[in-house]
Amino acid sequence: MAREVQLIANIGAWIPQVPLQGPEQTETISDTAPLPPAQRDGDSVPRGAPDDEIANFWSFLTSPSVMVYGAGGRVPHMPDYNIREEDLSRIVDVTPDSQIPGMGQQAAFIPRNVDVAGPSPHEGPGLDAILTPALPLMLTQRTRRPRGPPLPDTNQCPEQEWEQMKPIIHRMYLEEGKTLDDVMSTLSLVYHFHASEKMYKSRFTKWGFAKYSKKGGSGRDDRHHATAPQRRRKRPLIARGPAKSLVRRRLHCPTAPVSLLESPDRYRRKELTVHCVQNYISALFQSKGWMADMFSISPPAGTADHSAGWRQVEDQCFGVSVLIQGSSIKHAFQTLDGVFQSLKPLAAASDPSIVVKFWPMCHRLHGICVSLDDRQLLYAFLRHFRELTKNYFGTKHPVFLLLNALSHVEWDAMISTLRVGYLKSIHCMESVIGADHTTVLSMWSNYIKYWDRQSLHQAVFAANFTRLLAAADAQFGEKSEKAISVLHGFTYAAFYNFDDQMLSRQLAEDLLGRTMELPHVNGEYQWGLESQSFAFASKVLALLCLREDQRDESRAYLADAISCLERGDRECKTRAVMLAEDLESWLKSWGDIHSAEALGQKRIRLLSILSDGK
Template identity: 20%
Template sequence: MASNITPKRLQWAGPTDWEEKRGVITRLYSSENRPLKEVMEIMEREYGFHATMKMYKHRFKRWGVVKYVNALNARKIARLERDDDLHHSSRGALVIRPQATDIATPMASTARAKSPHPPAANGAELLPQLYTRVSSPFIRDESAFHSVKLYYDVSFGSSSTWTQVSPSSGVVEVKPNLPQIRDQLQDLHTRFRIALNKLTVKPTNPAELVEGIKIMRVAFARLPLVLASEDPILINHILDLVRRLQDSGQTYLESQLRRHIAALAQAPGQPHSTTIISRILSSGFPLDRDHRVLLTQIVVEEFRQHLGPWHFETLQLEMWYLFNREQDWQSRAHVLRRLYAKVEAGVGKDVFDDRHLDILMNLSSALLRAEEPEQVLEVTGQVFSDSARRCELDKHPDHAYNFYWLSAKALGKQDKHLEAESYVRMAMGIAKKRVQEDNDDDVTYLSAMEALVTNLRNQGRLSDADEVHNEMQTWIRNSLEKVGEKEDAT
């Protein structure tokens, strides 16, 4: 008897589905170097994601996704493409830099295979001839991406400094000491940025330049401690600092940072993450936006797999990925609003915790940079005016500091400097309390003092501003002393 059941119509992937699964597809096809047919089977079986081969190829073209060039095939590619190059003068080229490829490996492989082709005299002769037919605007360094993936694969285990296997549930979770590790990394990143701002912008007086040099010296002195902590997003932060130094034209400082990390990586007892960072930096790994997007994609997928999509750490990295992917602040604000709605739908609208605060804080920061102070105050005001949200904010002093800071900045852009002062002083109060409790020179206190100096000068209260500036000088001097530096060594 014929069945009356109508077969369910296959639902093809739509634009939203492609964006949601972009990271997984890219990882399978590009990072793991799987054949397209196998990628399609995995996506259908494990994710219920249905698309034709033509659809995949169309998306790969739009995303700029290509297969990595394996160093083991370097000699074969060189030989074939060098012969073909005589007949094709114009094509897209994917250049493999000499320092990014260990030429001994493909050369040894060729010798074992007893190839009839004579070997190249040296790597310098061979490598400039390496091309593929793929048109690509940037270099893809296979070894760097795979090193990063391997680092996170290994790190998600009980021996890691920041994850552990829960004895009750048996799942991977973040260790309690991670907030302290994260504070050290954020502190280092902020010191570098403050120092860089003072060194790159023409100072109104020579004291600005001297302050920048002193703060940078403290940052370098604290670097070994931060590298040893193996923060989950350490790699991203360090590469971001190198990129900032490149963009600012501070080639000397960039060179010093690279050398410092290379020296630390060779020291006994250094964690594996330091070695990987040093390897990436020494390989000539490009830090353009496209490479940063791919790098962050790998990390986000690792965290989703091990900690889940709604974990605080996963969401932080997803925001970093979105910031790298989008090119302007308006677009970044837009995708952050979408992420917030996605989290609300995922964890429930009756939930409001540090994850929501973190997204709203980053949204406010993006709106501020997009020159939308009214919208910044609207976002922060939604937290300040809601008693439940305000109570949650008070549980997280770091977020409270940032909300006060961003509100003050937004009011300053509206020339409401007197109102802004109250928010600056609230932020400064949080930072000062932290300094007293930890007996440390927390850099957020320096940021708050700088903001207060600017605010007071905008109000015309120059003597008050000078008083706070003198306090800043004392703080910087104490920072130098705590890391064993002398003030007059600048």
């Protein structure tokens, strides 16, 4: 079947020296390249920022040579494909020994902290009895790593799997000098190889693996056994207080196929993704001044908080997918132009919101590419973000290295690489701010929805959200931003991940009641957390009513939301279009053609307003 939509066949052309098709070819990054000065928060334009490349982005997209209009399809959810990795003969490794521009601290590694600290929710005191530590917490405070019970020794990995992993372990542990925690985390995430620390140490003894000695049993040249650079191991950054694991712990699962392990370099970009995420978060939070309570993360004094900016960019990406679903291609790429423009100031700052929002954005852009049957959009986004980071911080910055690695990942390997990067980001954030922090809960909820619903530990998840919501209501008030944020996350998890209709309805009704009075400027509603929560709660309640064949109630929830949001700013109007499309399709299925046509005219009018840039 011929493609109905061809939009961005040459979208990579506006980024200098970027191939037009697929991922970039493998390149080598020099470790000795000079670093430009880091961008200060007060500077509006970086030195050498590529402004000209996107100044006329919309004009480029709408040129006849690029865009042919047609009927757009629905953006599908993206499965975790069973895929192969690309061959990779060389990849530059990242070490934590060099100074990272813009960070001011030497990077250390954060081990994954998934083990449950304290009693299980199924035994002993309940979660409500666990005391919350004194907050806010200085994130540079170092505490002993809380370890849960070790993996049972009866869960022995087969000898064949150990032999398959031996050269990879040798390279990472001895040649590259990574810590055992880092090796264990990377092998678990990238190669699906799970073993306890005791098992690793026993195997090292058997193989003769010992750092800083001439011993080794891999059969390689002796120079590989003693040249691992000695590094002073830093104590990990761990948030104090209860850390309840939100996922069921899997003791062991099969490793990657033997055919892939015969060429381990195919996984090196995933390894690099894991390492860059860990390196970035570690270096960021070792800089002084970062604070955290149960609900938020605050930057050092005198440093701007960019969390709202990242939330806005993520919302814009969602708006792009909404407009494409409704075949509103022109309006979608007008919004996309705003996404690229908004990245410029955000790329100038080191902020934890990058690892919180970046992965869902890439996931959504990947879905748009699948819907349009054109892969260039995601690669253009990665390369544009990479060039901005390069101009601000240079080529040794972990975000640049991360984006550069992702820009080279082949399409068939992209979705699984994004999954690994997102999961590592959650593990690292969990180890820094705690497993029961609002940010971590929301990250888990989004990840589980798309990638791993079977691993959800629902009882722990719900208990953490319940405790956080009660604390936010008591401390800040029910209509405070922090309370609404927690309730929004709880409702999202209950509806998408718990499959609990009663709990979902209860939470959505509460959320809708708290957000009926939306913020406005000169009579125009403004998009933000309140309006987003209002739209989301309305949609959830409408869907729940639809499941119970309560048509009038379902229609009323969406109609009220559309009537409100259409009087808002551009993002509000975009959500009104989305809800109007849903209600229009329902009305047609119910045989109410007249109402459907009237709503369709309203939707077209809103799209016309969006087309005018309003």
